[in-house]
Amino acid sequence: xxxxxxxxxxxxxxxxxxxxxxxxxxxxxxxxxxxxxxxxxxxxxxxxxxxxxxxxxxxxxxxxxxxxxxxxxxxxxxxxxxxxxxxxxxxxxxxxxxxxxxxxxxxxxxxxxxxxxxxxxxxxxxxxxxxxxxxxxxxxxxxxxxxxxxxxxxxxxxxxxxxxxxxxxxxxxxxxxxxxxxxxxxxxxxxxxxxxxxxxxxxxxxxxxxxxxxxx
Amino acid sequence: xxxxxxxxxxxxxxxxxxxxxxxxxxxxxxxxxxxxxxxxxxxxxxxxxxxxxxxxxxxxxxxxxxxxxxxxxxxxxxxxxxxxxxxxxxxxxxxxxxxxxxxxxxxxxxxxxxxxxxxxxxxxxxxxxxxxxxxxxxxxxxxxxxxxxxxxxxxxxxxxxxxxxxxxxxxxxxxxxxxxxxxxxxxxxxxxxxxxxxxxxxxxxxxxxxxxxxxxxxxxxxxxxxxxxxxxxxxxxxxxxxxxxxxxxxxxxxxxxxxxxxxxxxxxxxxxxxxxxxxxxxxxxxxxxxxxxxxxxxxxxxxxxxxxxxxxxxxxxxxxxxxxxxxxxxxxxxxxxxxxxxxxxxxxxxxxxxxxxxxxxxxxxxxxxxxxxxxxxxxxxxxxxxxxxxxxxxxxxxxxxxxxxxxxxxxxxxxxxxxxxxxxxxxxxxxxxxxxxxxxxxxxxxxxxxxxxxxxxxxxxxxxxxxxxxxxxxxxxxxxxxxxxxxxxxxxxxxxxxxxxxxxxxxxxxxxxxxxxxxxxxxxxxxxxxxxxxxxxxxxxxxxxxxxxxxxxxxxxxxxxxxxxxxxxxxxxxxxxxxxxxxxxxxxxxxxxxxxxxxxxxxxxxxxxxxxxxxxxxxxxxxxxxxx
Numbered sequence: 001x002x003x004x005x006x007x008x009x010x011x012x013x014x015x016x017x018x019x020x021x022x023x024x025x026x027x028x029x030x031x032x033x034x035x036x037x038x039x040x041x042x043x044x045x046x047x048x049x050x051x052x053x054x055x056x057x058x059x060x061x062x063x064x065x066x067x068x069x070x071x072x073x074x075x076x077x078x079x080x081x082x083x084x085x086x087x088x089x090x091x092x093x094x095x096x097x098x099x100x101x102x103x104x105x106x107x108x109x110x111x112x113x114x115x116x117x118x119x120x121x122x123x124x125x126x127x128x129x130x131x132x133x134x135x136x137x138x139x140x141x142x143x144x145x146x147x148x149x150x151x152x153x154x155x156x157x158x159x160x161x162x163x164x165x166x167x168x169x170x171x172x173x174x175x176x177x178x179x180x181x182x183x184x185x186x187x188x189x190x191x192x193x194x195x196x197x198x199x200x201x202x203x204x205x206x207x208x209x210x211x212x213x214x215x216x
Numbered sequence: 217x218x219x220x221x222x223x224x225x226x227x228x229x230x231x232x233x234x235x236x237x238x239x240x241x242x243x244x245x246x247x248x249x250x251x252x253x254x255x256x257x258x259x260x261x262x263x264x265x266x267x268x269x270x271x272x273x274x275x276x277x278x279x280x281x282x283x284x285x286x287x288x289x290x291x292x293x294x295x296x297x298x299x300x301x302x303x304x305x306x307x308x309x310x311x312x313x314x315x316x317x318x319x320x321x322x323x324x325x326x327x328x329x330x331x332x333x334x335x336x337x338x339x340x341x342x343x344x345x346x347x348x349x350x351x352x353x354x355x356x357x358x359x360x361x362x363x364x365x366x367x368x369x370x371x372x373x374x375x376x377x378x379x380x381x382x383x384x385x386x387x388x389x390x391x392x393x394x395x396x397x398x399x400x401x402x403x404x405x406x407x408x409x410x411x412x413x414x415x416x417x418x419x420x421x422x423x424x425x426x427x428x429x430x431x432x433x434x435x436x437x438x439x440x441x442x443x444x445x446x447x448x449x450x451x452x453x454x455x456x457x458x459x460x461x462x463x464x465x466x467x468x469x470x471x472x473x474x475x476x477x478x479x480x481x482x483x484x485x486x487x488x489x490x491x492x493x494x495x496x497x498x499x500x501x502x503x504x505x506x507x508x509x510x511x512x513x514x515x516x517x518x519x520x521x522x523x524x525x526x527x528x529x530x531x532x533x534x535x536x537x538x539x540x541x542x543x544x545x546x547x548x549x550x551x552x553x554x555x556x557x558x559x560x561x562x563x564x565x566x567x568x569x570x571x572x573x574x575x576x577x578x579x580x581x582x583x584x585x586x587x588x589x590x591x592x593x594x595x596x597x598x599x600x601x602x603x604x605x606x607x608x609x610x611x612x613x614x615x616x617x618x619x620x621x622x623x624x625x626x627x628x629x630x631x632x633x634x635x636x637x638x639x640x641x642x643x644x645x646x647x648x649x650x651x652x653x654x655x656x657x658x659x660x661x662x663x664x665x666x667x668x669x670x671x672x673x674x675x676x677x678x679x680x681x682x683x684x685x686x687x688x689x690x691x692x693x694x695x696x697x698x699x700x701x702x703x704x705x706x707x708x709x710x711x712x713x714x715x716x717x718x719x720x721x722x723x724x725x726x727x728x729x730x731x732x733x734x735x736x737x738x739x740x741x742x743x744x745x746x747x748x749x750x751x752x753x754x755x756x757x758x759x760x761x762x763x764x765x766x767x768x769x770x771x772x773x774x775x776x777x778x779x780x781x782x783x784x785x786x787x788x789x790x791x792x793x794x795x796x797x798x799x800x801x802x803x804x805x806x807x808x809x810x811x812x813x814x815x816x817x818x819x820x821x822x823x824x825x826x827x828x829x830x831x832x833x834x835x836x837x838x839x840x841x842x843x844x
Contacts, residue, residue, distance in 0.1 A: 036726055039725075039726050039728055040725060040726065044728060044729070044731070044759075045731065045759040045760065045761070045787070047728050047731060048731055048732060048761070048763075048783075048785065049702055049728075049730070049731065050765070050783045051702075051703060051704075051765070051777065051834040051835070052765045052767070052777055052778040052779070052781060052783070052834075052835065053765060053767075053778060053779060053780065053781040053782060053783055054779070055781070055782045055783065056782065056783040056784070056785060057782050057783065057784045057785065058784075058785045058786070058787075058791075059786065059787075059790075059791050067791070071782065155758070155759050208789060208790070209755070209758070209789070211789075211793040212753055212754055212755040212758070212789070212793050213753070213755075214793065
């Protein structure tokens with residue numbers, strides 16, 4: 001397929017078959033890069049591959065541990081680019097890499113925005129939303145966030161610390177500085193909270209794992 | 217390797233020149249060595265008006281370069297004659313007055329055959345007095361060259377008798393012209409076999425040549441005929457041309473009325489090649505659906521053609537090393553008919569196909585049992601030791617699955633002629649004993665096969681046989697912490713998987729095992745049915761997911777990808793901790809989803825659904841739950 005912004009014309013010595021295969025390779029490279037980036041950032045147990053259908057069904061638990069079935073639907077992502085013909089006639093050799101990067105970036109942004117939307121939806125459902133002023137997150141707000149968050153244990157038994165992401169770097173730096181300079185009383189309170197949270201997480205994990213040995 | 221030497225001699229130093237002999241040689245060479253033809257184009261030779269030494273040198277080169285020739289064909293167009301009760305081919309520098317020193321005695325060619333012993337030899341001589349070749353038969357009739365099963369099969373087609381002249385027209389030699397029509401498909405010899413035998417070509421062309429030229433009577437002689445020979449690919453093989461006409465009373469869309477279809481031998485040869493390289497159900501069913509686009513709309517009219525093509529493919533895909541290839545072709549073609557089991561003619565056809573599969577397989581099981589008894593390790597390839605780490609466990613599970621399907625099919629469809637269930641269980645038992653260490657989890661593709669075998673065992677109270685098999689595969693899955701590969705893996709992924717099993721090699725950060733695991737679903741259900749749940753701990757499979765897909769309608773179960781339906785995922789250590797708990801989660805979902813479906817499946821459809829899970833092993837025929 002020619003780029004949509006280019007006119008169609010008859011071309012002598014055209015090689016439509018092999019040319020389309022080369023273009024397919026460019027598309028395949030985009031898919032490979034996206035897949036690699038996705039695989040690298042998703043824990044093994046959360047990386048699903050389905051052969052059929054677009055709907056999947058899993059169990060979601062409320063605070064009382066009661067399960068309910070939920071269904072999700074796969075989304076199709078696509079990306080497009082416009083290429084100036086001049087770049088080709090001037091034989092700019094970085095054109096392919098530029099196209100791949102642009103397509104990857106576009107698709108990556110789409111996927112990220114879907115993920116953020118889903119996270120936002122879940123956060124609102126769980127009441128885990130916090131209003132951060134333009135000046136950045138305060139240490140009290142940080143404490144509040146941590147006190148409402150669930151800590152979890154990874155598949156290799158390590159603690160998954162809650163982390164702040166998608167927050168401007170200068171806000172993160174400021175928070176870090178504020179935490180270091182916080183009054184001792186706050187530091188003690190925070191340490192106690194973290195200790196409680198870690199203990200809770202480890203206890204939950206132990207209880208969960210103990211169920212493997214239970215005969216119920 | 218198949219070799220052709222084609223000689224056309226127009227120019228003679230001492231004899232009258234001919235006009236078309238070189239062209240005949242060229243045409244035969246082009247036809248038999250062209251793209252897709254059966255002779256090797258790089259080793260085969262064409263000689264135009266050669267001298268005698270050039271012909272001898274050609275024989276020397278061809279047979280020294282190719283020590284083991286399978287089919288050797290020699291074509292000659294030019295002058296020839298009988299001198300002193302011996303038959304000679306005249307080359308450019310031959311002199312009829314001193315044939316013994318200047319011409320090529322046909323006995324020398326027979327001498328080469330005696331020495332090199334190709335499996336099969338075809339000789340076609342379009343030259344005068346060529347029937348005289350039979351005077352030299354004594355070169356071939358020797359006790360060590362005739363009469364045994366592995367004797368060279370020799371077929372000789374001569375353009376005329378020993379006392380006649382072979383004529384040519386501006387189109388070429390009379391005989392060659394007719395042979396070329398057979399090779400072009402203008403004369404249809406037969407359509408059922410992939411190759412034309414020179415005997416049948418001779419029978420056909422001789423009649424026509426004599427009809428057109430009463431003074432030229434081609435003759436044929438042959439030695440050591442057994443079975444069918446191969447002279448050329450059959451251009452009319454499987455050729456069918458049909459017209460599907462619908463009853464005008466039906467309300468069907470007129471756009472497919474009088475839908476014509478045709479398939480040629482090139483399509484069939486290409487498909488056979490693909491099948492022999494490794495059966496791919498998606499590719500195969502796509503080929504059938506493309507060839508017969510109106511199958512679902514006009515089954516009665518299309519069915520005979522589908523049957524012909526499928527049988528042709530199944531029977532001719534026998535150069536594959538897979539002895540169950542024919543059954544796989546038949547199975548794939550049957551499963552696409554699942555939506556049509558309400559048609560009487562289709563149901564009848566399906567039953568015939570199922571019986572043929574059962575019959576074919578039974579023959580193989582008998583051989584397999586003998587090989588197992590003889591300790592021949594019949595399931596392990598000698599040629600690809602590394603990949604057998606993956607393929608042997610998969611192959612074993614597939615065989616168990618086929619055995620299981622057969623038992624289920626005969627139970628579901630009582631009208632199928634019964635084969636020997638005891639033999640099936642005996643074979644399964646011997647495989648499990650001999651290959652106990654290879655009863656391992658390697659791929660999610662094992663899921664439907666193990667499911668079918670498990671169902672068959674439970675139906676026939678063979679828990680004692682099933683239990684160690686399920687336990688071994690579960691143990692292996694548990695030991696590998698759920699690390700198995702997903703269905704339809706390519707070579708690169710299989711290699712990555714095998715590397716991932718070795719704890720001494722750093723794990724590839726991008727390696728991801730199959731997730732969710734259908735195999736885990738099957739193992740948990742079987743384990744629970746067998747009462748193994750209490751002795752299994754799922755701790756090593758913590759955080760893996762048991763998965764199962766339930767289509768919205770099982771009528772589309774033989775589609776390579778099913779669009780409508782739901783993938784159910786239940787996580788070990790979060791949703792369940794024991795096989796019993798999984799079973800308690802699974803059954804209400806299945807019951808609910810099956811109740812949503814349009815209607816119950818008839819028994820033929822259920823059998824095809826089970827078969828589809830063998831043909832496309834990325835789905836579980838869970839609608840069999842509850843069948844006893």
